Amino acid sequence: MENYITLYKETRRKLKAYRYFGWLMGWDQETEAPELAVEYRTKQYQVLAEESYKLQSDPQFMEAIEKLHENLDQLGDQDFKVEIKNAYKDLRIVKKVPKDEFIAYQVLVSQGSQIWAKAKDNNDFSMFEPTLEKIVEFNRKFVKYLETPELKGYDILLDMYEEGFGVQEYDLFFNTLKEELVPFVLEVTKNNRQKFSRRLTKAVYPKDKQKEFSEYLIEVFNYDLKRGVLKESAHPFTSGVSTRDTRITTHYHEDNFTSSIFSTIHEMGHAIYELQNDPKYDDTSLHGGTSLGIHESQSRMYENMIARSMAFWKTHYPKLVELFPKQLKDISVEEFHRFINQAQRSLIRIEADELTYSLHVMVRYELEKQLINGKLKVKDLPNKWKSLMSKYVGKRPTTDKEGVLQDIHWSGGMIGYFPTYALGSAYAAQMYQAMNKEIDIEKEIENNNIKAINEWLRKHVHQFAQSKTPKEILNICTKEDFNPTYYVDYLKNKFSSV
Amino acid sequence: MENYITLYKETRRKLKAYRYFGWLMGWDQETEAPELAVEYRTKQYQVLAEESYKLQSDPQFMEAIEKLHENLDQLGDQDFKVEIKNAYKDLRIVKKVPKDEFIAYQVLVSQGSQIWAKAKDNNDFSMFEPTLEKIVEFNRKFVKYLETPELKGYDILLDMYEEGFGVQEYDLFFNTLKEELVPFVLEVTKNNRQKFSRRLTKAVYPKDKQKEFSEYLIEVFNYDLKRGVLKESAHPFTSGVSTRDTRITTHYHEDNFTSSIFSTIHEMGHAIYELQNDPKYDDTSLHGGTSLGIHESQSRMYENMIARSMAFWKTHYPKLVELFPKQLKDISVEEFHRFINQAQRSLIRIEADELTYSLHVMVRYELEKQLINGKLKVKDLPNKWKSLMSKYVGKRPTTDKEGVLQDIHWSGGMIGYFPTYALGSAYAAQMYQAMNKEIDIEKEIENNNIKAINEWLRKHVHQFAQSKTPKEILNICTKEDFNPTYYVDYLKNKFSSV
Known part of the structure; x- marks a missing residue:
């Protein structure tokens, strides 16, 4: 159990760093980055998405989460139990959503705001429509992948932002x-x-x-x-x-x-x-x-x-x-x-x-x-x-x-x-x-x-x-x-x- | 040879992304980041330094560079030859400088400017002295590690910033x-x-x-x-x-x-x-x-x-x-x-x-x-x-x-x-x-x-x-x-x- 905890925490440390890099890129993009920087930045986003995905889908890491989740009672720390529960829930995505689709989507949405901003400036929905089509299309497939007897369709998306709140x-x-x-x-x-x-x-x-x-x-x-x-x-x-x-x-x-x-x-x-x-x-x-x-x-x-x-x-x-x-x-x-x-x-x-x-x-x-x-x-x-x-x-x-x-x-x-x-x-x-x-x-x-x-x-x-x-x-x-x-x-x- | 080229380019793509993250952190640090953000940022720098080092010191990557360097003549593209020459030169560091020392140094210098700025504000060299001691100490060890019959001491540092220019x-x-x-x-x-x-x-x-x-x-x-x-x-x-x-x-x-x-x-x-x-x-x-x-x-x-x-x-x-x-x-x-x-x-x-x-x-x-x-x-x-x-x-x-x-x-x-x-x-x-x-x-x-x-x-x-x-x-x-x-x-x- 100790090994699983160590492995989990070490991977978490890296994932936190990757989230930090993504966070900073987002902040920079919205407040500071020059207009033409988008293409080069997108390439770096792609690497970040790949590396994050690789960590999250690492079989050893996934095994650690599953084992820790099976033995939740043995984890003394209440906060750590919550973390493992959440991590276990997040595993759904890695297990059920095809990797290439998921990464392609991350890259797509990293560019979305720039496309939207131009469409808005031009008051022209058709400039944004193809991108939004792809985003909606992915989300419709995404909820199919994650569907369970208890949670279906739009409920899956709603629950991701507000746990316990669905269409009902x-x-x-x-x-x-x-x-x-x-x-x-x-x-x-x-x-x-x-x-x-x-x-x-x-x-x-x-x-x-x-x-x-x-x-x-x-x-x-x-x-x-x-x-x-x-x-x-x-x-x-x-x-x-x-x-x-x-x-x-x-x-x-x-x-x-x-x-x-x-x-x-x-x-x-x-x-x-x-x-x-x-x-x-x-x-x-x-x-x-x-x-x-x-x-x-x-x-x-x-x-x-x-x-x-x-x-x-x-x-x-x-x-x-x-x-x-x-x-x-x-x-x-x-x-x-x-x-x-x-x-x-x-x-x-x-x-x-x-x-x-x-x-x-x-x-x-x-x-x-x-x-x-x-x-x-x-x-x-x-x-x-x-x-x-x-x-x-x-x-x-x-x-x-x-x-x-x-x-x-x-x-x-x-x-x-x-x-x-x-x-x-x-x-x-x-x-x-x-x-x-x-x-x-x-x-x-x-x-x-x-x-x-x-x-x-x-x-x-x-x-x-x-x-x-x-x-x-x-x-x-x-x-x-x-x-x-x-x-x-x-x-x-x-x-x-x- | 094709495999080595592919491997080299794929690793380069990741290293470029890591350099981008480091670049952005540096820019943010100097222009925008709040004062108390330093400690948390330093932890993320540490992960970045470790992951970059891991890539650079990956035996397969190092082998690719060495093989490509041995067969420089077969690489048609002049620019690519230069890249491989430089990469081969950079290998020195990975091969000769102990990993832990190198990473510890990266972390040290990522914090250095904040310490220096405080010392300068306070007009108090003693606040900066211990950090500078460590930096000089590392550099003196560093040049020992990299020493060759042709290049020694300060020359090694000078050459890193201006190729071909040494003490002479x-x-x-x-x-x-x-x-x-x-x-x-x-x-x-x-x-x-x-x-x-x-x-x-x-x-x-x-x-x-x-x-x-x-x-x-x-x-x-x-x-x-x-x-x-x-x-x-x-x-x-x-x-x-x-x-x-x-x-x-x-x-x-x-x-x-x-x-x-x-x-x-x-x-x-x-x-x-x-x-x-x-x-x-x-x-x-x-x-x-x-x-x-x-x-x-x-x-x-x-x-x-x-x-x-x-x-x-x-x-x-x-x-x-x-x-x-x-x-x-x-x-x-x-x-x-x-x-x-x-x-x-x-x-x-x-x-x-x-x-x-x-x-x-x-x-x-x-x-x-x-x-x-x-x-x-x-x-x-x-x-x-x-x-x-x-x-x-x-x-x-x-x-x-x-x-x-x-x-x-x-x-x-x-x-x-x-x-x-x-x-x-x-x-x-x-x-x-x-x-x-x-x-x-x-x-x-x-x-x-x-x-x-x-x-x-x-x-x-x-x-x-x-x-x-x-x-x-x-x-x-x-x-x-x-x-x-x-x-x-x-x-x-x-x-x-x-």
Whole structure:
């Protein structure tokens, strides 16, 4: 048994290094690499994919995992048991998916984002369609390879991003939203064109001042730049590899200054989660967020529940006014608070407001479900997208740039990922309730003491990294199972009063 | 033979990928990575070093190289012959240096720059001394391992950076400088405190305007940002991996605006060299500059011979004045030209002027020679440094920050590297003469047609990448052997008139 453990840990060490190289290449690609570097980089990705695959499919390594899994009880360490369970689950892929197909797919998706970005720039779905065809095609074959009596089709993809959540769970969740939320949203957003000062909507907010405010926010949220980086990229994201290196990006639009504020805070929510993992997991396979849903619950809580609250802006609005004295002259904190909490029918998910956001996600969930079960073809995506948007969000896109081409995810092969975004907001509402029983959240926010919130979340969510499943985390944190009514109640309550 | 070729090329493909990962980690480390990321990154470096070593020392790979080397005549392709010759030469290390020592050293030097940077910040040589001790110690053992009847001691290190140049060649070169240049320099710099407008020496030059001028220079020199990046780092450098990705850094000092100008141009010289390699070498081991000396000849030619000329500023000074209208008001192009061509006794190599520069290098050459042959101990370096500076440059540093701690190189294990800097300037003078016979360089500069110079250098130097030795390149380009008198003549001529 000792030999198996040694072998497992030695291979893990190498795999962690390969993941690090891939992580860094991804970070570089999105933030820095020159345009024409793509071809050469892709060749190196190919070597990395081959070498990683070779390690993962090494018969001795696979045997070690199987033997350790057979003898789980003999492994004293609880964390190590979880690791072996996960590794055993991952073995499915190596055992059942043909190597060449798998590697070819890795290479395909490593190039996908560049192709997608060009298609989006040109507002031309046909430039992206052949790539997306291949990605969907692979995923449909992929779920066939992995099929078991218990888990089939789209469920397999969903479970990879959110363990324990399949079509059954999501259908229940989204049906609640369809029944309870969609009518409310369509009503609230019917004629809600609020009036705001032109200085909020039309003034120019210089980028360097926005950057200064980002730096201020970094202090407020206690995001540690000795263990992080803030950069710019087309689409904000968080990219972490250890509790000593978790980086974020944002973007600045001079005609939409609140976008960078909430993007930066959103990504800090993700980053703080990983930075507050117990460092003992850094060299194991358990570092990071346990699932995308739990990850998103943290970013959404920081962005929406903390940073769009009146308590937050009571304290921080003066700083914003100091940076933009002309633009925000005579604009009260109440008006600003209403401005950042507008609910309206819109087209772009990442710019969508808190109220309508999960309905954007519901569109993607239904499309993915149909793509994977074969009821929808890639070429029909643009139109289907438009009609579902019209139905759930009450607004129909006229271009693909504002429709099916807006998100990067599918270009990187991420199918089954989107639904976790909506789940995250629902988790967040449930967690917030639980936390509020122990600390007075609004008071801490108003006292500029986000540290207290960070610390509560560290104890109840972050420290566990991937050593607990999403369902376990939710139970530790809220002492009950997932319950989406907290979310619906929270939204109805907030958007009836705003 | 076919099998050996296939095996060689397949291993080369992997080694190129590993080099890419290391390259990217280095770039990230110097430009972006958060401070506390060092420990985790070092672990991944260790895996990379082990895996690279494993590939390089694989008995089948070594056998392939040896067999191919035995049958060089049968390899039709001239480039491939050169590759095999080089690979055979590199085998020395794997064959003769104990693996554990070699890997431990790779890890040591991957951490060296961070330790050095702290020591330098604190002006405290003792913080760096133990690391440098280990580095020197390893290099002294290293040359013992590699010793042959033809090549011994310091010669082995020198040859690794500049093939065909050892103590004998360098002694001749530096003796020429000692005899011809040192007396001239000490005379010229004796009482040369020129008077310049206080606006040149004391005004503040805002960083964002300096950045704008960098962007302008990128256009002027035709450095292609689709295949490159310009960033900031403590110490400017060029970092290239293919003809599609060669990046540079610069630094901005608001109280010394010409520093960024010439750093940026210097690094562009390096980058243009590698970007103009024939792309057919990208996937081989022959991509890149053939030697440090030839590399430096390009950066020095762009920086000093092109960009410090009157012809250059006749054309581009108006742009500079446009960006700094207050600071440069009433300052003539002639005064500016004199300002950027001051020769004076100074302490910092990278800020040294063109005239005294190679004498700074001579100091390092003598120190390295003595460190490796055992006549000098690391602990005595700071004082020895001071006395040699006094002797050759006529100025004695009072602190180690301005002395032995100023350069990053030794912290990365680069011993034998410095002398190539001086050699580069001498090569450049010789190449410039040859080029000037075919095109009217000053006229092209004045016509803002650097393209013509780039193209001449592409044809006569850059395209060959590492397929020719430094001596061969010099012969192709100038039709004669190395001759340092061009350099001495050029300097005496320029600095008698400025």
